[in-house]
Structures are given as structure tokens and as C-alpha cells.
Amino acid sequence: MPDTPRHRWIIAPLRADRSRLTATLDLPARLLATVDAHRRIGGPYTAASTVLTTLVPQMLQRTPELVRAHDIEVLSAAPDLRGVVPATRETLTSLSVPEERTRFYSRLRTLRIANGLVELLRDHVLSGGEPRTLVVENAEHADPTDAEWLAVLLRRVDPRVLTLVVRTSGEPASAVLGDALHAYCEATAGESTGSSAVLPSSVGERAALYVDGDATSDDPELLAAYRLIGDDERAALHDARATRLEAEGRFSPRLGAIPFHRERGADPENLAAGVLRAALNYCITMGFYDATIDFGQRGRDVVDWQVRDKYWWAFTTKITISLAALGRPDEAKALYDEARVTSVDPAIHMGAAYATAMLYTRHFDTDRQSHTLAKAWINQSIAFASLLPDPEATAMQTVFHQNGLALIEVHLKNLPEALRLVTEGLARLDRELGPDKQLLHRSVLLYNRAQVLAGLGMLDEALAEYTAVIVADPHYAEYYLDRGNILRRLGRDDEALADYETAIRMSPPFPEVHYNRADMMLAAGEIEAGLAGLGYVIELDPAFLDAYVNRAGIFAELGDHDAAARDVATGLALDPDNPHLHCVRGQLHAEKGEYAEATAAFDAALARDPALQAAWAGRAAVRFDQGDPAAAVADLTRAIEIGDDAALRYNRATAYQATDRRASAVADLRRALELAPDDPDTAALLAELSAS
Template sequence: MDADRRLRGPYTAGGAIASALAPTARPELVTRYDIELRAMAPDLHGLVPARRRSMADHLPRAERILVHAPRRTLRLSNGFAEFLREHLAETGPRTLVVENVHEADPTDHELLAVLRRRIGPELLTVVTGEQTVPDEPLTPEEHDVRADELEREGTIGARIGAIPYHREHGTDPHKAVEAFRSAVEWCLDAGFHDAVAELGLRALPLADPAGEPETWWRLLHSTATALGSLEREDEAEALFDLARRESVSPVTHASAAYSTGMLRVRHHDPARRDLNAALAWVNQAIAISTLLPDPRERAFKLGFDLNGRALVEVRRGDPAKALELVQEAVELAERDLRPDEHPIHRLVLRANRAQLAVMLGRPEDALEDLDAVIAADPGYPDYYIDRGNLLHRLGKRDAAIADYETAMRVGPPFPEPYYNRAEILFSIGDHRGALVDLDHALELDPEFVDGLANRAGLLAALGEYDRARADAEAGLALEPVNPYLLCALGQVEMAEGRYKEARTAFDQALEGAPSLTAAWASRGMLAFETGDPEGAVTDFTRALEPGADPALLFNRAMALRAAGRGEEATADLTRALELAPDDDDIRRELTV
């Protein structure tokens, strides 16, 4: 397979593998992984019908407002790896030789890493090389001829790979811009942000903001959106600054202001987030959108901006104000948009209203909104995660698990539903089942920090200290001050008798998360074990602040007794027995 992205763009190699195997693979297997195969090999659409679809698949581009998360491609790679592993288990081992990996798109680099990690050498051997026979140089006129030939063939792969390349090196800048525009739009819809950024940055010097302002702005906006998703916020903001200098369009200025505000509030580095600047920018967007003359355009764009300001208000600690803004956006859409217009925009507003209702202690209102959102778009997996989390919070464990399992089915594999189901399994005492789910979540994404933290804590509780330490250290390499990872590391250090190191880890965890119950409880155990019962009482008391817990009450009672405070110890044991009447340890200590 040749991985050179100048052939078929993102997944040039992945698409070639899919095209070679899908026609002979078991039909049920092809159907099960339809999203992954269609994304990697878009020219297979005639062979691979779409089974799992969301509302966005049926809408015009202008109404498909959701931008795929950067980890979308990891989901696709994991799904394709599962397809390939099962196919090879049925048909026999293969060797995959991939050339020109130095010219591959990041999607193919990620895919090859996933294939190596998730498919054993007994089924698949991956061999990569960096050089095949070099291309013969073409004249600009020959590039034109080749682009014309490829356009007549009409494949999507060429449209996002070879055609932009040949048009860029041909004689007609206008055709080059049009080729780039088509490729950028397709790749942005697919979530291939690296390709969007590369293609867009190559296209913009060729585009004319005065002669073709709409095309130029769409290229710039798409490119900046991709750059922001790739944590290249400074480059994205520089493009929006360019738009402000080049354009006098109110819509362009409103959109650039909104997008700049979102860059400031969402910056991947928390130290560089600037909520005041974000508020100023998004208010500018609101001010401009309020003046748009067309009521339908105003309802959509102003609603979008109000929703953006709601995010800023949440980060500023005012969810009530955020809810007012989202409600205003909902009412604008209901009043001024046609009933069938911008359905995804409406669903996003309702889903955000649900999250704000949860923050404000109104879970039933949130559940009503999430039920409506899922009923309208049952093929979008992320909403099931939101509703599952709410159902878990409401104590409806079986319904929550059902939502997590639906999320597993309706889209390519991702770690969150397994991680969330593991939390429920742990809460009902199925620790081994929880570990299986966490193992799978981390097989899907070894850098999933929340999964590393939970698995480290669970492994420590199960006495598997070497594995727990490995997870904690792997997670801390990614997030050095993550309090949950520090707490898990402290538990390992304590179990292995490294009390000074354990205390340091617990102290650091509590610096980052002063209300982290597990860290207070663990530090209390450390104090008790090292002969400081009064310190243990203090820490257990902090751990009990969220509410009474029989295990914590029992531990505090033991510390109180060791500190000579027998009556208080008896009171704690009595309360613990009320909460856990079948606990023999509590009952025995009450008789001492």
C-alpha cells in the first residue's frame, strides 16, 4: 500500500486496505463497521451501505454545525482495527506493507499505530517503508492534464488528495482554489482536522478575499476551526485577525468575534484561558448579530452567539446566567426559524440546557430535554453518555448502563461508555467487571487519563500495586498534577510502606482538589497507620463532609478510640451500624 496523502488524502493507506478487503469480507462484518469503512474509503459507499446514521447525515452542509472532536479519527481507527482483526481471524494472517509513510496523513500514522497495538503478530505483521520510486517531475501543463483526468474519473479519494495537489501545481489558480475548497469542506465534515489545516493553509495564499470573498472566508473559517481543534490556537486567532482586516461583512466579523471568544475560553492550556477577553469577543458577536436584518439569519446566528456566551458564563461560575442565555436562544429559534430549519442547532441548545439544569439541581428538567434530544437524533452516541450520566446520578443504574451500551453500538468505539459503565459496576461491588471495562477503555485509548486514574485506584484496592503504579505514573506523565492520579499513587506508596512519598502524593492531590474525599480518607489511613490518630480524625472528618459513609465512620471511630475519645468513637460506630446493619466488623467493635 502507498500511504502518500497526495494520492487520496486522509487514510490513503487505510482506504486502500479497506478497498482490498471489504468486497470479500463477511457481509455482516462489513455492515457492523459501516461508519469506519465509509470514512476511510469513501469510494466504497456503493458497496458499504450506511446502517448507523445521525441526523447530520440527512442535512445540507450549512445546517451540519457540529465539528467532530479531534479524537474522532482514533474512534475510526479502533473500529477499523476490530474489523480487520475479526476478518483476519476468519481468513488467516496477513502481512501489510506500507510505503511512503513519511508522506502519510496523520490519520494513517494513527491507524498504523492502532493496528500494531490492537492486532497481535499472529494475525498481522505491519512493515513500513519511507521511499518508493520517486515521482517524475511534471510541468504545470502536465499537472493540468492529470487533474482533468482525475476529475473525469470522479472519485472522492482523488478529490481530497491528488486533484488539489495537481491543481496547486498547474496553471489555473482559480481551479486550484476550487479544488482546495472542495477538499477542505469534505475533510472538515469527516473530522480530518490535520488535512483541513494543511490544505487550507496552502489554499489561502491563492484565494482572493476581494474577488471571491465567500470562498475565501469559508476557507479561512474552516482552516481556523481545524487549527483550534488541533491546539494551534495562536495560528487560528491570527487567521481571524486577518479576516477582521480584510472583510467589512457584518456576518464575517460576528463569526470571527465568536470564534475568537471560543478560542480564548477553550484554550487547551488552562493558564492561557482568558475569560474576560472571551466575554468581550462574544459580546461583540452578539452586538453585531442583533443588527442582522433577516430575522431567520439573525435567529440562528444570534442564538449561536448566545450559546457561546453561556459557555463563558459557566466558566465564570454563573450557570444561572448561562441558562437564561440558552433559553433566549431556544426561544429565538422557536419564534423565527421555520419548524424544519436548523434542527441540530436546536438539539445542541436543548442538550446544553440539560447540562445547565443539572448544574442548577434540576435533574428532571434535564432528563426531559435529553429524552427529546435522543428521540430526535438516536444515531448520535454522545447524547447517550450525557443521559446515562444523569440517570446514574438519579440512581437509575440499569437505565444508565443501557444508555452506555447504546452509545457503544451506534458509533465507532470510544472509551467513555466503558469507563462510565465501570463506575457503576464498581459501585455495586463488581470490581472485576469494572476492571474489564477499564481495560477495554484503555485499550481503545492508552492516553485516556480519567481511565488511567480509575484503573490505578481500582488496582490499588485489589492489591495489584505494580500495575497500579504503572497506570498512575503513565497518567502523571500526561497530567503531572492530576489529583486522582496522585491519590492513586499515594495509595500504592502507602501499601508498599513508603510513607513519606505517600504523604507527599496525598498533599499534592489535595492542593489540586481540596474536596477530594478519597485523598482525605487515604491520608487519614496513612496518619492512623503512622501513629497520628488525631491527624487521622481530622482527615476522616474532612472526608465525611459530603455525607455519612459507614466505612469512613468506622475508620474515624478507630482513630477516635486510639486518641482516647471513646464516647465519640461509640457514636460513630452506632451511626455506621445504622447505615450498614449487616456489617459484622462494626457490630463487633461496638461490643468492645
């Protein structure tokens, strides 16, 4: 058989070497010119932005519906297209000014954006009817957003549709991209034969050429010239380049080249600090947390905290928010401690106290969480808020911090108190700020009240709150997902499905809503659609464990044991202690008559979750088949204690029959008929035992 087509990975020391190696490959026609992914050019999504700014104008002419379906992803990755692509799904979160931002995106948002961009690019190429090639240079210098996007492209796009040629000088720092390159690419490595570029003769001109390329060139002669010129001349080149880029008016250089050049110009403390802070604010509002950390650290390097403490705290606190979002709370805690040691500003201590509370109640690993310590810190932040001189600021900050206290009360299982705090906070905002201020935080409070009501089992009241927050913020997809979940719990499946569909339309692809939709399909008996949905969930996120668990169980029920076994193996690689997957593995072994292996798998499942009914039932079946009906009765009794069920009653009746306990068998069969009156097998066995 011919080899399966693969993407290509070109590895060589210099860009010129990589270009020569690329020219030797037999590839489809180029989709566009070589794309440079170096984050120094445009920061987050440097490569994706280049692709989009080139192709989207063509797409708007040929397939405008594709662009409309992915406008969020396009504008997130390519902000320079804001004048070309209408933003049709803005939310209170996306529209809020930095001073009113009280909600930050999940760190998984960039994966959603990446998946949406991949589908847009794939479908655009398919619409042209011919295979194409996309060459991406400097991938080892890509921002994590581009690295993630390239990894998803490599994983999801058939190279017979679009061949990716990813070029690096070595192994990329991004593990996500590195794993994808090894998994989906054929690698071609080469040695350096040097650069053949014709360069200016003077050192100054060569240095200027290096700076004008935003210092991304790997030509050793350009780099040597740059290092040879004097400090003042070098700073002047950087300032001149930054000024030219600013005059162009494009946004993307403000996230890459402009801050880089201003940091190396004549006045970094004044000129670089401002552009770094602007880039920092943009990236944190977009959920680009790695870039936020980078800009924050660079900002802290150029400002003197004793002179510009507001700048220093802005850089510091946005680093810490990003570190927490990325699952790095210890680093965040260290910076908050530094702020407490460094500053006597009450506002800084207030913010640090609130954020430290959130670390202890939400972000630390379970063994390090302390909701009591979190409450101590949040009470300190509330005390600071009460002393602010501006009454409106006092009201806003107190309500904001009491919302954090409400979360801690939820974690302490004190839901009534959490409900009181959130409800009083909403009332205070209405009373002291009026209806038109802090709209985002009001929506957060409404949403939190809905969640607390749902936790209290007050589903109708929760539904009303979710509806209210949707009225206030109609384009925020997660609200529809959560309201759909409530509607499903209320048995209003058609409305739940409609909300799931709306969430899908409102957002870049995110697996949770597709999983819930697929689960609904399976529950309704639409097996083919449900399996397709689970497959799409796994395509979006190969680490989405519940999709493997659910799909493995369905495959086992359908008799597709090989497919079930593959999902079990993949799932257990993600979570070796998952009891449901051990249970399915036991069922698969039992189907093959491998009773020892089946028993071991069921034992493993029950060791991890003693309340897993299916594992008790599965082990009971194995014990019965092995000729031990008494042991089967014991296991089935435990399963029935967990939840009464007609099938379990029937099976235990069969086991009772095998142990000559006819009265017990008859009692189980009668109960089974109460639970499932139309089951013919139960009725027949009951008649047989009654007659005897």
C-alpha cells in the same frame, strides 16, 4: 525464550531499495498488494481507503456483520464505498449542508475511526484463520489520519495475526507514528543501490510518467525529467492528469491528486480554487482538521482576496475552526485579526467576532481565557447579526450567536441566563423559520438546554430534553452517553446501562462511554467485567488517565499490588500531579510497611487536593500503625468532615480507644452503627467498650 514477534520498519532512501529489503524478510502471505500511503494520492486515509476498497467487497461476502458494525468508520475512511456499503447511522451532523453546519466533530473522532478500522481489519484476518502481512509504503508522507491509523494498528494488532511492514525513507514527521514505529517494530535500514526500473528514453515521456504517478515517485531520473521540461508543458501534463482523474468519477482523488494537479495547471485561480474549496468543505465536515488547514492554506495561495473575497474567507475561516479544534488558538486569533484588518465585509466581521469570543471562553488556556472579553466580542457579533437584510438570516444568526452567549454565561456561572437565551432561541426559530429549517442547530439548542438544566440540578427536566434531542437525532451517540449519565444520577441504573450500550452500538469505539459503563459495573460489584472494561478503555486510548486511576484503586483493593503499581506509574507519567494516583501509591507503600514513603505519597496527594478523603484516611492508618493514635485521630476527623462514613467512624473510635478517650470512641461507634446497622465489628467493639 524466543523473541516476541514484532512488526517491521523498513528504512531506505528509495522505494526500490525498500522493496528489495522487504523481499529478504520471512513474512506471512500478503493480505493485498503494497499500499501507498502518500497523501498526495487521496488525502486523508489514503492508505486505509486503499485497504478498505480492496477488502470490503470480500468482507461483505464472508463476514457482512463486521462491515455493518463498522460502517461509519468504513465510509469515513473510504468514501468511494458509498455505493457498496449502506450508511445506516446518519446523523443531523453528517447530513447537514455546509451552510447549516453549526456543529463540528471533536478532534478525537479520527482516533475513534482508527480504532474501529483496526478492529475491523484484525477481525477480518482472524476470520480467515491464517496470519497475513500488510505492507505500507511512503508512510512518512501519510496524512495525519493514516499516520494515526497505522500507529493504532502497530499498537493493537498482534504481529502473529497481521504483520505490519511500514516503509519510509527516514523518520516520519508524525510523532504519533514515529513513537509507534520505535515501540512496536524491528527496524531494518539499508543504503541505496539505485533504481533498476526500465524508463522511457525521452525526457517528455519520463516527465509524463512522473505526473501520471501523481508526483509521488522518488526515482531521481523521473524527477529530473519533470524539472527539465518547460512550464507550459508541465502545466499541460498536470491538467491532463486532473481531467482523466475527474472523468473516472472516484471521490478520493478529489482530496489528493486532483487539487494537486489543478494547482500546477494552467489556471489555478479558477480551476484549483473550486476543487480546493470542495475538499476543504468535505474535510472539515468529517473532522479531518489537519487536511482542512492544508487545503485552506493552499486555497489562500491561489486566490486574490480582493477579487474572490468569499473564497478567501471560506478558506480562512475553516482554517481557524480547525486550528481551534486542534488546540492552536493563537494561530486562529492571528488569522481573525488579519481578516479584521483586510476586510470591511460585515458578514466577515460578524463571523470573526463570534469565533474570537469562542477562543476567549473555550479554546485558550485557562490563564488566557477571559469570559468578560468573550462577552464583549459575542455582543459585537449579535449586533452585526441584527443588521442583516434577510429576516430569516437575522433570526438564524442571532439565535446562533446568542447560543454562544449562553455558553459564556455558563462559564460565568449564570446558568439561569444561559437557560433563558437557549429557550428563547428555540422559540424564535420555531416562530420565524418554521419547523423544517435549521434542524441541526435546533438539535444543538435542545442539547445545550439539557446541559444547562442538568447544571441547575433539574435532572428530570434535563432528562426530558435529552430524550427530545434523541427523537430529533436518534443516531448521535453522545446524546445517549449524556442521557445515560443523567439516568445514573437519578438512580435508574438499568436504563443508564441501556443508553451506554446504545451509544456503543451507534458509534466507532470511543473510550468515554466504555469508561462510564465499566464504572457502573464496578459500582454494581461486577469487578471482572468492570476491569475488562477499563482495560478496553486503555487499549482504545493509552492516555485515558481516569481509567488508570480507577483500575489502580481496584487492583490495590484486590491485593494485586504489582498491577496497581504499574497503573500508578503509567498514570503519574501522564499527570504527575494527580492526587488520586499519589493516594494509591501511598496505600501500596503502606501495605509493604514502607511508612515514610507512604506518608510522603499521602502528603503529596493532600497537597494537590486537600479534600481527598481517602488520603486523610490512608495517612491516618499509617500514623496509627506508627504508634501515633492522636495524629491518626486528627486525620480521621478531617476525613469525616469531608463526608461521614461508618468505616471512618470505626477507625477513629479505635484511635480514640488507644488514647483512652472512651466516651469519644463510644460516640463514634454509635454513629457508625447508625450508618451501617449490620456491621458486626462495630457492634462488638461498642459492646466491649460499654461493658468496660
